[in-house]
Amino acid sequence: xxxxxxxxxxxxxxxxxxxxxxxxxxxxxxxxxxxxxxxxxxxxxxxxxxxxxxxxxxxxxxxxxxxxxxxxxxxxxxxxxxxxxxxxxxxxxxxxxxxxxxxxxxxxxxxxxxxxxxxxxxxxxxxxxxxxxxxxxxxxxxxxxxxxxxxxxxxxxxxxxxxxxxxxxxxxxxxxxxxxxxxxxxxxxxxxxxxxxxxxxxxxxxxxxxxxxxxxxxxxxxxxxxxxxxxxxxxxxxxxxxxxxxxxxxxxxxxxxxxxxxxxxxxxxxxxxxxxxxxxxxxxxxxxxxxxxxxxxxxxxxxxxxxxxxxxxxxxxxxxxxxxxxxxxx
Numbered sequence: 135x136x137x138x139x140x141x142x143x144x145x146x147x148x149x150x151x152x153x154x155x156x157x158x159x160x161x162x163x164x165x166x167x168x169x170x171x172x173x174x175x176x177x178x179x180x181x182x183x184x185x186x187x188x189x190x191x192x193x194x195x196x197x198x199x200x201x202x203x204x205x206x207x208x209x210x211x212x213x214x215x216x217x218x219x220x221x222x223x224x225x226x227x228x229x230x231x232x233x234x235x236x237x238x239x240x241x242x243x244x245x246x247x248x249x250x251x252x253x254x255x256x257x258x259x260x261x262x263x264x265x266x267x268x269x270x271x272x273x274x275x276x277x278x279x280x281x282x283x284x285x286x287x288x289x290x291x292x293x294x295x296x297x298x299x300x301x302x303x304x305x306x307x308x309x310x311x312x313x314x315x316x317x318x319x320x321x322x323x324x325x326x327x328x329x330x331x332x333x334x335x336x337x338x339x340x341x342x343x344x345x346x347x348x349x350x351x352x353x354x355x356x357x358x359x360x361x362x363x364x365x366x367x368x369x370x371x372x373x374x375x376x377x378x379x380x381x382x383x384x385x386x387x388x389x390x391x392x393x394x395x396x397x398x399x400x401x402x403x404x405x406x407x408x409x410x411x412x413x414x415x416x417x418x419x420x421x422x423x424x425x426x427x428x429x430x431x432x433x434x435x436x437x438x439x440x441x442x443x444x445x446x447x448x449x450x451x452x453x454x455x456x457x458x459x460x461x462x463x464x
Contacts, residue, residue: 183312184461185290185305187297195271195301199462200233201225201455202265204258204289205278207238208406209246217406217442221278224452229459233270237261239288258292262299271301274462276455278405278442279308280346283353306458309450313359322356322363328446330369332439334399341371341395343386345415345423346403348379357381371395374403375423377414383423387430398427401437411438 165172165180172180203222208214218236226234238244238255248254256264258275265273275293279286286308293305307321314320333342346357357374361381364372371393373386390398400423402411415423416436424434441447 183307184457185293186302186461186464187293187304188302189298189300192271192301197272197301198270199272199274200235200265200270201229201274201276201459202235202237202258202261203276203278203455204237204239204292205405206285207240207243207247207255208408209243209250210406210408210412211251213406213408213440213443217440218278221405221442221448221451224448225276225455228452228456232459233265235261235265239285258289259296262292262296266299272303272462273300274304274306274455274458276306276458277308278451280403280405280441281310281349281353281356282308283349283351283356286353287351302462304458304461306454306461309447309454310356310360313356320363322359323367325447325450326360326363326367326369328444328450329403329441330367331446332401332437332444333369333372334435334437336371336399339394340397341373341390341393341399342369343383343390343398343400343423343427344372344374344403345383345400345410346374346376346379347410348376350379354379377410383426387427387432390432391430395432397433397435399435399437400424400427402440404440405442406440407438407443408440411440 165176169176203225205218208218222234222236226232236255237258237260238247239258241257244255244257262273275289277286277289279289289305293303297303310321310325312318312321314323329344336342346360348354348357354376357376357379360374364370364374373389375381375383375386400415402415404410413419413422416438417424419425420429424436427434442451
């Protein structure tokens, strides 16, 4: 056990009755074995990575397992098939014979898809209610979120709200979670290595701009980590910016000019190429990112493909789902 982990636990541990209802999490962090009692707050604070919960009152039930894939969703039918559906198919292929349900976390998207296409996607809560009604007793939740932001907070809320309804429930991590801290995986570098398979070859004076979503959540800090990791990997002409967060496009334009970059390929760092990619990024309106860059004298080549179209990225999503499944099977 790493010294900093021991210090953390020793610093916050207090006397309380240890709750046996919470199973150890599948994470690189664990409570120090010297801690024999802990408050629920301490237990909650120690839960990182893949969450695991076993309900002691339901342990006599037979195992009947399912996977729920949670995603924001999209109204763009073509890109849905190439991204979300393709990723779910990859998860199904990795778990033949297991029931896999796709659930949308955007209630607005659910309503629009139903109205326009006649297809009804359940919310995660509806999916779990249905699985419970069908007699499923163990559920692995996995997510197609990119960072642990507001959408992943929703996923955590679903996990915490429904975990006692099942014999066992697990919740996997987003595409990027661990950042290479001591003793941890480097999900960010792993993801960027997968993303880089779609980077075009660049010459002097050319660069790549990756447009992410951005969030008011504190997880917006991941974008700084992503930029730092890109530089560590030698991608000094690749810059990340966001639609609704920091860094904004305006913050990276001076960096492009400082490197005398006159041509960029701009691509979304989002699961699907939906409204943000087609309009905010590559639209013809004067406030689109393409138009702003062009107004600064930079030639722009839009790459309108969600990262879910990238097989290497889909493989990482499947890996995250496998982590949740393996925790369920233990």
